[in-house]
Amino acid sequence: MELKLYNTLTREKEVFTPISETVRIYSCGPTVYSFAHIGNFRSYVFMDTLRRVLKYNGYKLKHVMNITDVGHLESDADEGEDKIAKAARKENKDPYEIAKYYTDVFLRDMKRLNIDEPEIICKATDHIQEMIKFVSDIVNNGYGYETSKGIYFDISKLDKYPVLSDRKVDEQIAGARVEVDTEKRNPEDFALWIKAPEKHLMKWDSPWGLCYPGWHIECSAMSNKYLGEEFDIHTGGIDHIPTHHENEIAQNKGRCGKIPARFWMHCNFLQIDGGKMSKSLGNIYTIDDLKQKGIDPLAYKLFCFTSHYRNKLNFTFEGAISSNTSLIRLKEGYKKHLEGKDIVDSKVIDDFEEKFHIAINDDLNMPSAMSIVWDVVRFPKKSKNLANLLLKFDEVLGLKIDEEFGEKIEIPEEIQKLIEERKIARENKNFELSDKIRDIIREKGYIIKDAKEGIQIEKA
Numbered sequence: 001m002e003l004k005l006y007n008t009l010t011r012e013k014e015v016f017t018p019i020s021e022t023v024r025i026y027s028c029g030p031t032v033y034s035f036a037h038i039g040n041f042r043s044y045v046f047m048d049t050l051r052r053v054l055k056y057n058g059y060k061l062k063h064v065m066n067i068t069d070v071g072h073l074e075s076d077a078d079e080g081e082d083k084i085a086k087a088a089r090k091e092n093k094d095p096y097e098i099a100k101y102y103t104d105v106f107l108r109d110m111k112r113l114n115i116d117e118p119e120i121i122c123k124a125t126d127h128i129q130e131m132i133k134f135v136s137d138i139v140n141n142g143y144g145y146e147t148s149k150g151i152y153f154d155i156s157k158l159d160k161y162p163v164l165s166d167r168k169v170d171e172q173i174a175g176a177r178v179e180v181d182t183e184k185r186n187p188e189d190f191a192l193w194i195k196a197p198e199k200h201l202m203k204w205d206s207p208w209g210l211c212y213p214g215w216h217i218e219c220s221a222m223s224n225k226y227l228g229e230e231f232d233i234h235t236g237g238i239d240h241i242p243t244h245h246e247n248e249i250a251q252n253k254g255r256c257g258k259i260p261a262r263f264w265m266h267c268n269f270l271q272i273d274g275g276k277m278s279k280s281l282g283n284i285y286t287i288d289d290l291k292q293k294g295i296d297p298l299a300y301k302l303f304c305f306t307s308h309y310r311n312k313l314n315f316t317f318e319g320a321i322s323s324n325t326s327l328i329r330l331k332e333g334y335k336k337h338l339e340g341k342d343i344v345d346s347k348v349i350d351d352f353e354e355k356f357h358i359a360i361n362d363d364l365n366m367p368s369a370m371s372i373v374w375d376v377v378r379f380p381k382k383s384k385n386l387a388n389l390l391l392k393f394d395e396v397l398g399l400k401i402d403e404e405f406g407e408k409i410e411i412p413e414e415i416q417k418l419i420e421e422r423k424i425a426r427e428n429k430n431f432e433l434s435d436k437i438r439d440i441i442r443e444k445g446y447i448i449k450d451a452k453e454g455i456q457i458e459k460a
């Protein structure tokens with residue numbers, strides 16, 4: 001069955017045919033200076049769905065995702081402070097410590113959402129030499145030039161810029177955002193390599209002195225290292241189109257004359273209560289925030305399936321709570337089929353499977369695919385064959401429908417011993433000791449509750 005994907009480059013849905021047997025993908029990962037929010041994770045749920053649909057169609061994958069731990073300035077116009085350095089200064093920590101902490105939290109939340117991890121996850125700071133080589137090649141090819149501030153890309157040397165977006169460079173007024181840099185040949189020229197001020201926290205030796213990379217160069221250098229000059233698919237959020245991905249294409253054309261990816265795929269914005277997410281509005285939510293509201297991370301994933309990835313998705317807590325209920329019903333529906341004794345005609349199962357496959361192969365149409373899933377769940381006859389079909393669908397959904405509802409918690413041995421000590425104290429009616437142990441458990445990051453069903457424990 002042919003797979004069709006929407007290509008931002010051509011603005012059309014196209015039949016996907018890989019360059020080689022293994023599908024090569026590059027995805028823009030997080031800038032690890034703070035907690036990733038649910039808007040960020042909509043893009044990674046989309047990335048996960050793409051991976052799973054390709055696997056469902058029998059493809060092998062080589063997928064790379066970067067971790068931006070240096071070089072991402074506050075402004076896309078190459079102005080302001082490096083986000084990692086700013087966070088380090090604010091928290092009075094080493095920038096590498098900041099990056100590691102938020103990387104670990106991001107990867108933890110990826111697991112909570114059951115996002116299928118790319119085969120290669122690579123950090124910008126581990127690829128400085130590759131970036132220097134990439135910049136040097138661009139300069140040697142006549143597409144880069146040096147100023148007192150750094151090495152810039154000369155967009156006037158390109159046959160076309162921009163490529164992905166339909167904005168016109170002539171209509172862009174650099175002075176509307178920042179003071180015009182008179183050393184730049186063109187207002188839209190962007191930084192490849194930035195000369196570091198004396199007190200800058202992260203900098204490396206290079207042919208141009210102590211410097212640090214621009215944001216865009218890391219993706220070009222790392223995709224080239226792991227996937228080659230041309231690969232199949234590049235993914236990211238829709239906000240990457242006008243600047244970051246345009247500049248990636250420019251860099252690659254300046255180095256080897258090629259657009260790196262055949263397909264460019266972008267996920268649209270997540271809105272909050274019909275508007276934008278904003279720190280000033282206090283409506284930026286994390287996976288932890290959802291958990292505190294009693295919303296399973298996988299329920300948020302299911303919520304993402306209510307809208308096509310290319311459409312805006314409006315988040316409300318009412319909608320997320322509804323998805324939480326739907327996740328419970330989905331798991332219950334699977335269990336009823338698993339315990340069922342009815343016989344279902346194989347033609348019925350084949351029809352369900354074909355409709356599901358058609359939906360996911362139509363540019364990852366998850367709302368349509370989910371309608372098929374619910375038809376299977378509600379099917380009046382209860383059959384193990386239908387349970388197995390739902391499990392097969394879950395290879396794409398990634399909702400763990402065969403597991404009990406709620407996030408499984410791995411309890412360290414130290415905490416288990418404390419729980420046992422508390423249990424003994426309660427049995428001996430030593431409630432003072434019991435309360436003391438409970439407080440120790442809480443200090444170590446776990447909350448213990450006494451219920452009729454027994455002891456319950458969750459992360460604080």
